Amino acid sequence: MFDPTAFENMRIVMEGNFYDKDLNGEMVIVDRNDCINTAKLSRTYDLSFHLSRADPLVTCRFSLKANIENLTAELLPSIQSNKYAGCMVTIEFIFEQTFDGLKVNEIETILKQIWGEKRMITLTYSYKPLLPGQKGSYQAQISFDRMITEDQIDDLIVMTDYMLQTLERLEEVL
Template sequence: MFDPTAFENMKVVMEGGFYDRDLDGEIRIVDRNDIINSAKMSRRYDITFTDNAEGLAEIFCTFTMEAGLDNLAAELLPKVQSEKLAGCRISVNFTIKHQKDPQVFQEIREVLRQIWGSGRKIEQTVKYNVENMKAPAETETVISFKRLVHEEQIDDLNEMITYMAASIKALRKIQI
């Protein structure tokens, strides 16, 4: 029998939280990936969901959790590494299709800053087809946390699902 890693414990708790909300009809899960990279000895878990708003613009949220060899070694070999490295990197990504309007880009950023706080790193990337200017743009906004998340913070991590669902609801109010 083996002792699960912090990554595995956090993944199971988050996955349960997402699927509970999916079963309750609060969100709709559309994709999930659980990747083990044996070349780099790293793990990555992501799950993508949306709300149940029918006929409205596409807004997706992807929760990503990553741990590398340094994180695993810190946990399994505490004498060799600092236990401060025993955790995961977390990011939350919102993907929105909308009209090509610079005001919309700013509104998306401001809505997410109000919900997630100014202490988070928020980066936006906008993609659009230059050959078809009538086609919608796609904004990808990534919220990064400037520190590792540790297993002791597992309850806070699960609470993030509420923030993600609230973010989608708030983004729906933008005229996109």
């Protein structure tokens, strides 16, 4: 048996947290992926969910990623690369709407109010230009400019409440 990595520990804690909220009726889990890239020795875990309501408009995707540098820094502390030990966390909110510049500003304001001014927020809109009048796809991504370690597991759990709050606020404006 091997000692679980920080990635494994954080994945297990977050997965349990998400499934508890699903069982309590706070959210509905709609997708989950746990991928190992053996060519690059990296791991990615993501879980997608939406609010427990009829016809939800917005889906949230939580992603946890660790690559070979992260694993090496954790398993070989003698090389003193602790700044790489841990995982990268990304949170995305995905929904379809026709493009509306005023709505984009409102969405950005909501994301900054909930996640803070220091978070890197990227909002993209894609559509099929040869199909006029179709709804396009929005993707709002919250990134953190640092490694997340096991020391922040409690923060990750609290972050789930921010995800739910963001879903509720986005659903209100859409």
